[in-house]
Amino acid sequence: MIKTPLCELLGIEHPIVQGGMAWAATAELAAAVSNAGGLGVVGAGNLPAEMVRQELHRARQLTGRPFGANVPLFAPGVEERLQVFIDEGVAVVTAGGGNVGPYLGPLQRAGILVIPVVASVALARRLARQGVHALIAEGMESGGHIGDVATLPLVPQVVDAVDIPVIAAGGFADGRGLAAALALGAAGIQMGTRFICTVECQAHEKYKERIVRAHDRATMVTGATFGHPVRSIRGPFIRKFEELERSGCTEAEFVEFGAGTLRAAIVDGDVQKGSVMAGQAAGLVDDVPTVAELMGRIIAEAERVIRHNVSLLADVPDAGGS
Numbered sequence: 001m002i003k004t005p006l007c008e009l010l011g012i013e014h015p016i017v018q019g020g021m022a023w024a025a026t027a028e029l030a031a032a033v034s035n036a037g038g039l040g041v042v043g044a045g046n047l048p049a050e051m052v053r054q055e056l057h058r059a060r061q062l063t064g065r066p067f068g069a070n071v072p073l074f075a076p077g078v079e080e081r082l083q084v085f086i087d088e089g090v091a092v093v094t095a096g097g098g099n100v101g102p103y104l105g106p107l108q109r110a111g112i113l114v115i116p117v118v119a120s121v122a123l124a125r126r127l128a129r130q131g132v133h134a135l136i137a138e139g140m141e142s143g144g145h146i147g148d149v150a151t152l153p154l155v156p157q158v159v160d161a162v163d164i165p166v167i168a169a170g171g172f173a174d175g176r177g178l179a180a181a182l183a184l185g186a187a188g189i190q191m192g193t194r195f196i197c198t199v200e201c202q203a204h205e206k207y208k209e210r211i212v213r214a215h216d217r218a219t220m221v222t223g224a225t226f227g228h229p230v231r232s233i234r235g236p237f238i239r240k241f242e243e244l245e246r247s248g249c250t251e252a253e254f255v256e257f258g259a260g261t262l263r264a265a266i267v268d269g270d271v272q273k274g275s276v277m278a279g280q281a282a283g284l285v286d287d288v289p290t291v292a293e294l295m296g297r298i299i300a301e302a303e304r305v306i307r308h309n310v311s312l313l314a315d316v317p318d319a320g321g322s
Contacts, residue, residue, distance in 0.1 A: 002015060002178075002182075002302060002303060004165070004182070004187040005187050006134065006165045006167065006187035006188040009165060010039050010066055010113070011066045011091075012034075013037030013038075014037040014295060015167075015187060016033075016038035016039070016178070016188060016189055016191065016295065017041065017094070017115075017136070017167055017188060017189070017190040017191075018033040018039065018040050018041045018190070018191065019070075019142075019169070019191060019193075020042065020044070020045070020068070020069070020071075020094055021043050021195075022043050022045040022072070023043070023203070023262060023263055023266040023267055024043065024195075024196050024201055025041055025042055026042070026202045027056070027058035027062060028058075028200050028201070028202055029195060029200050029201045029202065029291070030059050030063075030068075031062030031063035031067065031200075032290070032292070033195065033291055033295070034063045034065040035065060035292070036292045036295040039067065039068055039092065040063070040067040041067065041092075041094055042055050042056060042059055042067065042068070042069045042070070043070050044070060044084075045075050046262075046263065049077065049080040052084045053084050053088060056084070066092065067090075068091060068094055068113075069085050069092075069093055070093070071093070071095050072095070072097040073095050073096065073100060074097040082103055082106070083106075085107070085110075085112065086106060086112065089110070091113065092113045092114075093115070095114070096138070097145055099126075100116045100127065100132070101126070101127065101130050104130055115132065115133060115136055115167070116132055117136040117138050118136065118137055118138070118158065119137075119146070119149060120149065120154075121157050121158055121161050124161055128161075128162040132164070133164065133165075134187070135164060135166050136167045136169050136190050137158040137159075138151075138169040138190070139151025139152070139155070139169070139171060140229075141170040141231075141281065142169055142192065142193075142231065142280075143193050143231050143232070143277045143278040143279035144192070144230060144277045145228065145229070146231050151168060151169070151170040154170075155181065155184045156184045156185055159184065159186060165188070166185065167189060167190050168188070169189065169190035169191075171279060171280055171281050172191050172281060173191060173193065174194075174284060175297065175302035175303070175304070176301060176302070176305055178298060178301075178302040179301075179302045193211060193279040193281045194284070194285055194294070195291070196278070197211050197288045198288060198290060198294055199288060199289065199290045199291070203267075204265070204266060206270075206271050207266050207269060209271075210233050210235070210278075211233070211285050212285055212287065212288065214233055216280070216283040218234060218282055219278060219280055220232065220234050222238060223241075225254075230277065232276055233278050233282060235271060237261060237272065237275060237276075238275065241257065241275075244257055262274065262275045265277075
């Protein structure tokens with residue numbers, strides 16, 4: 001059994017957190033992850049406040065274990081969603097796409113654990129000083145909105161910079177990744193793309209199929225011109241998105257062109273005209289198991305890798321020669 005400070009902090013069995021993906025991180029997925037021993041997270045970025053409340057109620061009906069909620073800080077109505085989290089007594093809030101600092105006071109006074117997503121060491125230091133409980137260090141390999149530093153160099157630098165648990169994100173899909181993250185000093189991992197391809201995830205089957213069929217170079221980044229890079233799987237829509245960006249369009253035109261396209265892909269299954277956001281870990285995904293099956297084999301594989309790596313240590317005589 002792998003136990004880290006993150007498990008104790010969150011009251012979970014396994015150091016695995018589910019990403020709060022808009023439209024995909026529903027109550028069913030969050031509850032399944034929590035029931036399997038990780039931390040499930042309800043994604044609230046796409047929902048009005050009252051629908052967020054309903055989703056949290058459904059999650060509570062499906063699991064008696066701790067679960068969290070996520071909100072992108074750039075989304076309109078973020079204050080209303082955070083108030084719902086407080087009203088409903090959510091155990092954990094994860095948040096990215098901005099500085100959670102201005103919202104920390106009310107969340108902390110409500111007894112909620114706050115775990116922001118960071119893509120830089122500077123932001124990690126600032127938020128740690130402000131009293132967040134842990135950090136998600138997310139590399140540019142992740143899907144959706146991304147930073148510009150890769151996971152491998154980012155995670156150990158964040159670990160060295162703060163004295164709170166760090167969760168590694170971006171590029172994780174199996175037990176080897178979990179073992180690698182622990183070797184970098186992280187206290188656990190967050191997975192998004194891998195959890196989309198599970199039975200309990202309500203994403204459309206065509207969306208899941210695109211991820212399963214993906215290879216190592218299947219994703220690309222658009223939006224960097226406007227300071228909002230997003231990683232998605234290549235396809236007709238993303239190619240048009242790239243052409244529009246290269247044409248010298250305005251930021252407003254770019255945003256308007258992409259509005260509603262993630263929902264079209266995840267909910268409606270329109271993977272031709274919709275945005276199939278996914279991380280580079282998509283190349284590691286080749287099936288759609290239940291969440292319990294996935295969690296079980298990730299933990300088992302991580303334990304095997306850790307034991308194997310320990311076996312590589314050679315016996316070295318001590319300094320006294322005994």
